[in-house]
Amino acid sequence: MLRLALKMLxxxxxxxxxxxxxxxxxxxxxxxxxxxxxxxxSWTKSTLKNVPAPIWVVEDRVEQVNETNPLLDTxxxxxxxxxxxxxxxxxxxxxQRVRLESGSFKVIQLIGIDANTLAGAxxxxxxxxxxxxxxxxxxxIDDLGVQRLASKRGEKVGLNDVFEINDQEARVVGxxxxxxxxxxxxxxxxxxxxxxxxxxAQRKMLQAVICAPREGVSLDQAIADIRRETGLKAFVxxxxxxxxxxxQMRGQPTTNxxxxxxxxxxxxxxxxxxxxITVIVGLMVGIAVSCQTFYSFxxxxxxxxxxxxxxxxxxxxxxxxxITQAFTVGIIGYGIGLLxxxxxAFAALKNEQPPFYMPEFVPFAVLAVILGICTLAxxxxxxxxxxxxxxxxxxx
Amino acid sequence: xxxPDDLKIAAKLRGIQKSFGDGESRIQVxxxxxxxxxxxxxxxxxxPSGCGKxxxxxxxxxxxxxxxGQLTVFGQDLRRLSPAGTTRFRAKNIGFIFQAxxxxxxxxxxxxxxxxxxxxxxxxxxxxxxxxxxLEKVGLAERFHHRPSQxxxxxxxxVAIARAxxxxxxxxICDEPTAALDAHNxxxxxxxxxxxxxxxDRAVLIVTHDNRIFHHANRxxxxxxxxxxxxxxxxxxxxxxDHLSVHxxx
Numbered sequence: 001m002l003r004l005a006l007k008m009l010x011x012x013x014x015x016x017x018x019x020x021x022x023x024x025x026x027x028x029x030x031x032x033x034x035x036x037x038x039x040x041x042s043w044t045k046s047t048l049k050n051v052p053a054p055i056w057v058v059e060d061r062v063e064q065v066n067e068t069n070p071l072l073d074t075x076x077x078x079x080x081x082x083x084x085x086x087x088x089x090x091x092x093x094x095x096q097r098v099r100l101e102s103g104s105f106k107v108i109q110l111i112g113i114d115a116n117t118l119a120g121a122x123x124x125x126x127x128x129x130x131x132x133x134x135x136x137x138x139x140x141i142d143d144l145g146v147q148r149l150a151s152k153r154g155e156k157v158g159l160n161d162v163f164e165i166n167d168q169e170a171r172v173v174g175x176x177x178x179x180x181x182x183x184x185x186x187x188x189x190x191x192x193x194x195x196x197x198x199x200x201a202q203r204k205m206l207q208a209v210i211c212a213p214r215e216g217v218s219l220d221q222a223i224a225d226i227r228r229e230t231g232l233k234a235f236v237x238x239x240x241x242x243x244x245x246x247x248q249m250r251g252q253p254t255t256n257x258x259x260x261x262x263x264x265x266x267x268x269x270x271x272x273x274x275x276x277i278t279v280i281v282g283l284m285v286g287i288a289v290s291c292q293t294f295y296s297f298x299x300x301x302x303x304x305x306x307x308x309x310x311x312x313x314x315x316x317x318x319x320x321x322x323i324t325q326a327f328t329v330g331i332i333g334y335g336i337g338l339l340x341x342x343x344x345a346f347a348a349l350k351n352e353q354p355p356f357y358m359p360e361f362v363p364f365a366v367l368a369v370i371l372g373i374c375t376l377a378x379x380x381x382x383x384x385x386x387x388x389x390x391x392x393x394x395x396x
Numbered sequence: 397x398x399x400p401d402d403l404k405i406a407a408k409l410r411g412i413q414k415s416f417g418d419g420e421s422r423i424q425v426x427x428x429x430x431x432x433x434x435x436x437x438x439x440x441x442x443x444p445s446g447c448g449k450x451x452x453x454x455x456x457x458x459x460x461x462x463x464x465g466q467l468t469v470f471g472q473d474l475r476r477l478s479p480a481g482t483t484r485f486r487a488k489n490i491g492f493i494f495q496a497x498x499x500x501x502x503x504x505x506x507x508x509x510x511x512x513x514x515x516x517x518x519x520x521x522x523x524x525x526x527x528x529x530x531l532e533k534v535g536l537a538e539r540f541h542h543r544p545s546q547x548x549x550x551x552x553x554x555v556a557i558a559r560a561x562x563x564x565x566x567x568x569i570c571d572e573p574t575a576a577l578d579a580h581n582x583x584x585x586x587x588x589x590x591x592x593x594x595x596x597d598r599a600v601l602i603v604t605h606d607n608r609i610f611h612h613a614n615r616x617x618x619x620x621x622x623x624x625x626x627x628x629x630x631x632x633x634x635x636x637x638d639h640l641s642v643h644x645x646x
Contacts, residue, residue, distance in 0.1 A: 011502020
C-alpha cells in the first residue's frame with residue numbers, strides 16, 4: 001500500500017513539485033541563513049584565530065576583541081610580573097586604510113606584534129619569510145590581501161610589492177593563511193613598533209597584552225592571577241563550546257574571549273534578529289506551502305481514499321500512507337535544499353565571502369524542523385481522513 | 397437448523413432502520429427493511445431518488461451502521477464486529493463497484509485492480525499477477541499499463557469490475573454500474589455479472605435506475621420512502637417490467 005501511496009504522490013506532479021519546492025526553499029533559507037549567521041559570528045572573533053595567543057589581557061571594560069580601549073605601555077611589564085605568566089607581549093590591533101599603487105584606498109586590519117618574540121604571528125605561512133618581518137617597512141599580508149590589495153582587479157600582490165599605510169611604505173615579505181576579518185578587510189601583520197608608526201599617534205596605543213601561562217599552571221589559574229595582581233581583565237583564547245553559549249544565555253560570566261566576543265554581537269547588534277527573521281520566514285514558507293498543498297492533495301484524493309476505506313483499508317494504513325507521502329516529499333525537499341546550500345557554501349568558500357560556517361548540528365536541526373513540518377501536514381490530512389465516512393463513496 | 401435456502405442467503409436484513417440528523421431535522425431514511433440477498437443471484441434494488449437505496453447498500457456493506465434491526469452477511473452479525481473487524485470483514489468478503497468507478501487516476505489498470513489484494517497484505521508481485529489474470533478475463537489484456545484517463549467509460553467500468561472481483565469476494569455491491577455506459581457496454585458488463593453470480597455462485601447486489609438491464613436480474617426489490625414495497629422474482633413466468641421502471645409501473 002505504501003508503494004501505491006508513493007505512486008499517488010508522484011502521479012500528481014504539480015502538487016508533488018510544489019511540495020518539494022516549498023520544502024527545498026524552506027530548507028535552503030533555514031540552513032543557508034543559519035550558516036551565514038554562524039559564519040559572520042565566526043568572523044567577529046577572527047582576530048583571536050589569527051593571533052594565536054592562549055591568553056589575552058585587555059582593559060577592564062572591554063567585552064569583545066574588536067573593541068579598542070587601550071592600555072598603558074607599562075601594563076605589559078605588569079602582566080609579565082605575574083608569577084604564573086611565562087611570557088607576555090604587546091599587541092596592536094586596529095582598522096587602518098591602505099593606499100594602493102593605483103591611488104585607491106582599502107581597509108585593513110592591522111596587527112602589530114612584538115618584534116623580538118614575534119608572538120602573535122600568523123600560524124601558517126603560505127609564502128615568504130616570517131623572520132623578514134623584522135626588516136624595515138616589512139609587512140605580512142593574508143591570502144585575502146593578495147587579491148584585495150592589488151592595484152587592479154584580477155591582479156595579485158606578490159612578495160616585495162609595496163603599498164602605503166598612512167603615507168608610509170609597507171613592503172610585503174610574507175603571505176599568511178588567515179581567517180577573514182569581521183570588516184571583510186585583509187589582515188596585515190607588522191611589528192608593534194612599526195604599527196605605532198603607521199597609526200596616527202594617541203596617548204595610549206597598546207590594545208592588548210598577549211601572554212601564556214607557565215608550565216604546570218592552568219589557563220584559568222593564570223587569568224585569575226592576572227586579574228588579581230594587575231586589575232586588568234584577562235581572557236582565555238580557546239574554541240567556544242555550545243555549553244559556554246548556553247551559560248551566557250543564562251547570564252553566567254565567561255572567561256573565554258571567543259564566547260564573550262560572539263555574545264556581544266548577538267546581544268548588541270541587530271544581526272541575530274535580521275537572520276532570525278529570515279529563518280522564521282523560511283519556516284513559515286515551509287509550513288504554509290507544505291501544509292496547504294498537502295491538505296489540498298488529500299482533499300483532492302478524498303474520494304479515492306474513501307474508496308480505499310470502503311474496500312477495507314484500515315485507518316492506520318491510510319495514516320501510514322499519508323505519513324509516507326509527507327515524509328517522502330520532506331526528505332526529497334530537504335535533500336534539494338541542502339544541495340542548494342552546499343552549492344552556496346562552495347561559492348562562498350571559494351570567494352571567501354559571504355561568511356559561511358555550518359556547525360554540525362545545523363543540518364540535523366533543519367532536518368528535524370522539516371520533518372516537523374511534514375508531520376504537521378500529515379496530521380492535517382490524517383485528521384481529515386479519520387473523519388471520512390467510507391459510505392460517502394456511494395454518494396455521487 | 398439452517399435450511400438449504402438459508403445457506404444460499406448472502407445478506408439477511410430484518411427490520412433495518414436508519415435516521416440522519418437530530419431533533420426536528422431528523423429524517424428517517426430506512427423504515428424497517430426486510431430483504432434477503434441470495435448467492436448465485438443478481439438482485440437489483442430499484443426506486444426513485446432519495447428512497448434510501450444508497451443508505452441500504454452502505455449498511456449491507458458495513459460502511460454505515462443501522463440504528464435498529466438485524467443484519468447478517470454470510471451468517472456474521474455485523475453489529476457484533478468492532479470497526480476494525482468490520483473493515484477486515486469487508487476487505488475479505490465484499491467487492492465494490494462504484495457509480496463513478498473511483499479508479500485512482502495515477503495508477504495503471506493493473507495497479508488499480510491489485511488494490512484489494514494489497515489491502516489484504518498479499519505481496520505486490522502476487523497481487524499484480526492475479527490482477528492481470530482478472531483483467532484478461534474482462535477483456536482488457538491489452539490495457540494492463542494504461543491509466544484510467546486513457547480508457548473509455550466502458551473500459552474503466554470493466555477495470556472497476558476486475559477490481560471488485562480480484563479478491564474473489566462472495567458479495568459484490570454495485571452502485572449504478574451501467575449508468576455511464578451505452579447499451580452495448582452495459583450489456584457486456586451485465587453478462588460479466590451474470591457469469592460471476594451464476595457461474596461462480598456469488599451474490600451480486602445492484603442499485604440501478606436502468607430498466608434496460610432488468611432482464612439480467614433474478615430478483616428486483618423495489619423501494620419507496622424507506623421501505624421495500626415489492627420483491628419481484630424474475631423468471632420465464634414472471635418477466636421483468638418492460639421499458640418502464642418498476643417504480644413507474646407501481
